Amino acid sequence: MKQVHNFNAGPCVLPRAAVEKTAQALLDLNGSGMSLMEISHRSKDFEAINNECIALWKELLGIPEGYHVLFLGGGASLQFCMLPYNLLGKKAAYVESGVWAKKAIKEAKFFGEVSVIASSSDKNFSYYPAIPAIPGDVDYLHITTNNTIYGTEFHGSIDSSPVPVVADMSSDIMSRPVDVSKYGVIYGGAQKNVGPAGVTFVIVKEALLGKVQRAIPTMLDYRTHVAEKSLFNTPPVVAIYAMCETLRWIKAQGGLQAIAKLNRQKAEALYSYLDNESKMFVGTADKASRSLMNICFVMTEKYKDKEEEFMSAAKAAGMVGIKGHRSVGGFRASTYNALPLASVQALVGCMREFEAKFA
Ligand SMILES: *Cc1c(COP(=O)(O)O)cnc(C)c1O
Numbered sequence: 001m002k003q004v005h006n007f008n009a010g011p012c013v014l015p016r017a018a019v020e021k022t023a024q025a026l027l028d029l030n031g032s033g034m035s036l037m038e039i040s041h042r043s044k045d046f047e048a049i050n051n052e053c054i055a056l057w058k059e060l061l062g063i064p065e066g067y068h069v070l071f072l073g074g075g076a077s078l079q080f081c082m083l084p085y086n087l088l089g090k091k092a093a094y095v096e097s098g099v100w101a102k103k104a105i106k107e108a109k110f111f112g113e114v115s116v117i118a119s120s121s122d123k124n125f126s127y128y129p130a131i132p133a134i135p136g137d138v139d140y141l142h143i144t145t146n147n148t149i150y151g152t153e154f155h156g157s158i159d160s161s162p163v164p165v166v167a168d169m170s171s172d173i174m175s176r177p178v179d180v181s182k183y184g185v186i187y188g189g190a191q192k193n194v195g196p197a198g199v200t201f202v203i204v205k206e207a208l209l210g211k212v213q214r215a216i217p218t219m220l221d222y223r224t225h226v227a228e229k230s231l232f233n234t235p236p237v238v239a240i241y242a243m244c245e246t247l248r249w250i251k252a253q254g255g256l257q258a259i260a261k262l263n264r265q266k267a268e269a270l271y272s273y274l275d276n277e278s279k280m281f282v283g284t285a286d287k288a289s290r291s292l293m294n295i296c297f298v299m300t301e302k303y304k305d306k307e308e309e310f311m312s313a314a315k316a317a318g319m320v321g322i323k324g325h326r327s328v329g330g331f332r333a334s335t336y337n338a339l340p341l342a343s344v345q346a347l348v349g350c351m352r353e354f355e356a357k358f359a
Pocket of ligand 1: 147171
């Protein structure tokens with residue numbers, strides 16, 4: 001197979017072992033003579049996968065009692081609506097730290113009053129805004145822990161009690177340990193750090209449910225999926241299987257402490273090149289807010305006209321997915337869990353070589 005360095009922002013690189021095991025299960029699941037795609041989601045085989053996957057979520061993140069782990073469809077984007085449907089009675093506070101946060105805010109407004117208590121839109125979301133005191137009259141505070149497009153990440157710790165914190169962790173879930181007890185809900189699409197597209201994880205605190213007065217359609221009511229262990233309707237069986245294999249791989253790496261250490265090394269390799277060595281490339285995110293998952297950089301004024309040339313050189317060297325999002329421009333290297341340190345070193349090598357040609 002062709003060797004590439006996959007810096008895609010999502011869907012993105014997955015552990016090779018997870019891809020291979022899923023491919024095998026698609027051909028013949030556990031020697032059953034049937035494909036993973038051909039079995040009942042109520043079969044013993046799938047029940048075991050579903051249960052193991054829930055158990056791995058709980059184990060890896062140390063999820064305390066009183067929380068449920070749900071696997072749903074619809075992506076993080078459906079959670080932008082499902083969450084306020086279930087939790088927003090009158091008013092909620094939101095932090096506007098990027099485009100995904102803006103989308104979450106837009107949907108919440110269908111259900112009640114939204115107070116945007118912090119925003120970094122004044123500088124094109126290049127920093128993570130400081131979170132002020134949380135108003136006491138809100139049902140929850142919503143944050144986006146990693147802003148995939150701008151390469152900023154929430155590095156603070158938050159304790160908003162008695163107001164629950166709700167977090168979209170689509171792009172930094174399982175990249176480091178998280179104290180789940182500080183959150184009311186954590187959700188995200190799986191397709192960045194924990195699996196392929198098609199499954200959405202929701203970790204929800206039991207005590208927050210059933211408080212809003214409105215009627216909730218069955219499929220959009222968290223309680224439905226809690227009661228049925230996410231098997232109310234046919235779940236995305238293949239995506240859940242691949243997620244389970246991805247979590248097994250994380251566990252085999254030594255869990256989230258070990259993963260976080262590797263993620264820091266990868267980010268450090270690229271950021272230190274940008275900060276200490278390069279005259280040609282410069283990071284776009286405020287240093288204190290930098291993401292360990294999505295590293296955004298552009299060319300300095302002097303070399304702006306070299307962007308396309310660098311893109312071709314990087315492509316020829318096997319770099320995939322480093323084009324920056326159109327709202328930031330330049331380049332973005334996503335360094336999710338499954339990306340090896342060697343890929344970051346290869347990218348830095350490629351940048352260094354390109355720079356040497358012009359220095
Ligand atoms: C990718 C992403 C989303 C969107 O996820 P979907 O599963 O495509 O709906 C939402 N929030 C963040 C932070 C993301 O990175």
